[in-house]
Amino acid sequence: MSQSPTEEATRLELAVQLLRSRQERVTPARLAVLGVLDETREHLSAEEVVGLAAGRVPTVHRATVYRALATLGELGLVAHIHLGGSSTVYHLTVPGLPAAADHHVHLQCTRCGTVLDAPAEVMTALQSRLEQDQGFRLDPGHTALLGTCRACRSADG
Amino acid sequence: MSQSPTEEATRLELAVQLLRSRQERVTPARLAVLGVLDETREHLSAEEVVGLAAGRVPTVHRATVYRALATLGELGLVAHIHLGGSSTVYHLTVPGLPAAADHHVHLQCTRCGTVLDAPAEVMTALQSRLEQDQGFRLDPGHTALLGTCRACRSADG
DNA sequence: CTGCTTGCAAAGTGTTTGCAGGCCC
DNA sequence: GGGCCTGCAAACACTTTGCAAGCAG
Numbered sequence: 001m002s003q004s005p006t007e008e009a010t011r012l013e014l015a016v017q018l019l020r021s022r023q024e025r026v027t028p029a030r031l032a033v034l035g036v037l038d039e040t041r042e043h044l045s046a047e048e049v050v051g052l053a054a055g056r057v058p059t060v061h062r063a064t065v066y067r068a069l070a071t072l073g074e075l076g077l078v079a080h081i082h083l084g085g086s087s088t089v090y091h092l093t094v095p096g097l098p099a100a101a102d103h104h105v106h107l108q109c110t111r112c113g114t115v116l117d118a119p120a121e122v123m124t125a126l127q128s129r130l131e132q133d134q135g136f137r138l139d140p141g142h143t144a145l146l147g148t149c150r151a152c153r154s155a156d157g
Numbered sequence: 158m159s160q161s162p163t164e165e166a167t168r169l170e171l172a173v174q175l176l177r178s179r180q181e182r183v184t185p186a187r188l189a190v191l192g193v194l195d196e197t198r199e200h201l202s203a204e205e206v207v208g209l210a211a212g213r214v215p216t217v218h219r220a221t222v223y224r225a226l227a228t229l230g231e232l233g234l235v236a237h238i239h240l241g242g243s244s245t246v247y248h249l250t251v252p253g254l255p256a257a258a259d260h261h262v263h264l265q266c267t268r269c270g271t272v273l274d275a276p277a278e279v280m281t282a283l284q285s286r287l288e289q290d291q292g293f294r295l296d297p298g299h300t301a302l303l304g305t306c307r308a309c310r311s312a313d314g
Numbered sequence: 315c316t317g318c319t320t321g322c323a324a325a326g327t328g329t330t331t332g333c334a335g336g337c338c339c
Numbered sequence: 340g341g342g343c344c345t346g347c348a349a350a351c352a353c354t355t356t357g358c359a360a361g362c363a364g
Contacts, residue, residue, distance in 0.1 A: 025318065025363050047353075061321050066354060068319095084300065086243035086328080086353075107293050116291060126283055134273060135307030136264050142303040143241065150292030182338050182343060204328075218346050223329060225344095243328070243353085 011094065012038050015077050022075060032056040033068045034077070034092070043081060043089035043115075083115065083144045084108050103141040109149035116149060168251065169195050172234050179232060189213040190225045191234070191249070200238060200246035200272075240272065240301045241265050260298040266306035273306060 015034050019026050032053040037044065044052070050065045069090055072078040079093045083106070105123055107116040123140035130136045172191050176183050189210040194201065201209070207222045226247055229235040236250045240263070262280055264273040280297035287293045 020364095023364090027319065027363070029320070045353095059321075062353095063322080063355075064320055071319095082239070082241055082303070084239055085245075088242075088353095107287065107291070107295075109293075110296070110299070116293060118287060118291060118293075122283060122286055122290075126279060129279055130264065130275060130302075130304070133279075134264070134275060135310065136266075136273060136275075136304050137310055138264075138302055138304040139267070142267070143300055145287075145295055146239070146299040147287070147293050147295040153292065153294055177339095180339090184338070184344060186345070202328090216346075219328095220330075220347080221345055228344095245328090 011092065014094070015072075015092070018075065018077060024071070024075065028057050029053070029060050029064045030068050030072065032060055033065055033072065037078060037090060037092040040091075043091045045087060045089050049090060079141070081106055081142060081144060084110060084146050105140055106144035107149075108144040108146055109152055110146050111148055111152040114149055114151075115144065118145075168249065171251070172229075172249070175232065175234060181228070181232065185214050186210070186217050186221045187225050187229065189217055190222055190229065194235060194247060194249040197248075200248045202244060202246050206247060236298075238263060238299060238301060241267060241303050262297055263301035264306070265301040265303055266309055267303050268305055268309040271306055271308075272301065 012031075012034055015038075016026055016031075019030070033049060035056060036049055036052040040052075046066060046069060049069065050060075050062050053060050053065055069078055069080070073080065073090075077093060078090055080088050080090045082088055103120050104117040105120055107118055108114070109116070120140055123138065127138045127140060130138050169188075169191055172195075173183055173188075176187070190206060192213060193206055193209040197209075203223060203226060206226065207217075207219050210217050210222055226235055226237070230237065230247075234250060235247055237245050237247045239245055260277050261274040262277055264275055265271070266273070277297055280295065284295045284297060287295050
């Protein structure tokens with residue numbers, strides 16, 4: 001999974017550094033949330049983060065996790081993606097790196113719910129087009145694109 | 158707005174025809190929902206439909222509207238769009254016409270919430286690319302694209 | 315110490331479901 | 340009439356908020 005273990009170990013520390021530099025408090029709850037997100041390659045729903053964070057800090061409360069996710073989001077440490085319907089999933093962002101580099105676009109099948117990944121670059125043409133035409137700066141990874149996956153297409157026609 | 162008033166008047170009737178042809182019952186509640194959507198160029202949230210439908214049929218219940226929207230959706234008379242966050246908006250679809258023809262893509266600003274329209278064709282390249290590469294059939298109008306609008310960009314930097 | 319963060323519980327949204335009665339066909 | 344559709348109320352999932360106590364800095 002990881003090519004340099006050191007880098008892995010540093011992600012959390014980087015986050016903590018950034019918290020301190022912004023005069024934000026480093027609390028067990030926030031560390032738990034960051035730790036949970038750091039250990040997953042997946043994108044987790046708020047409720048999943050609640051569950052996993054509880055595994056680390058049993059006293060951590062649902063509301064606290066939501067507040068932590070909001071705060072960390074404002075600080076740019078955590079980002080979220082809107083999937084179809086009302087589900088939102090969260091993931092860690094690496095402050096140093098350009099967002100586009102490690103981001104991919106999410107494709108969600110409206111029939112089976114599966115989420116596929118597509119390289120971020122499939123959106124670049126659209127992105128510049130929208131920016132030129134309407135002055136709209138598209139955030140490519142912020143929403144999942146909806147449609148039908150191959151499996152469901154062949155199953156249904 | 159409309160080139161032939163007759164066509165306008167017929168939209169509802171077309172919907173009713175289709176309901177009957179599918180052996181679906183034509184009830185006051187369903188007519189109210191269809192009528193509300195027919196009279197608006199806007200896309201309405203379920204709750205807005207509830208409010209407006211109540212203006213026509215005061216006894217209509219919230220749950221009934223949700224059920225009607227679901228049923229009409231399955232029949233292809235109504236479509237919905239996922240905006241950012243958890244909001245979903247509904248609109249009438251014209252059974253006869255190719256969906257792409259009168260559909261546009263929605264761009265929602267994550268700062269001010271405004272929804273802009275873009276021509277459907279901005280998505281065509283992406284659409285065929287995804288279909289070729291991953292076998293994923295993109296439904297271009299089903300999700301709003303998120304980003305920052307011109308006004309908010311200049312306000313914020 | 316100071317006051318940002320937390321835990322708790324309760325309220326808020328937006329949507330869904332079980333059931334008995336009502337109305338479309 | 341038969342059975343789908345409706346109204347009602349309650350349940351539901353997810354998220355937010357007010358408040359007092361707790362802990363980071």
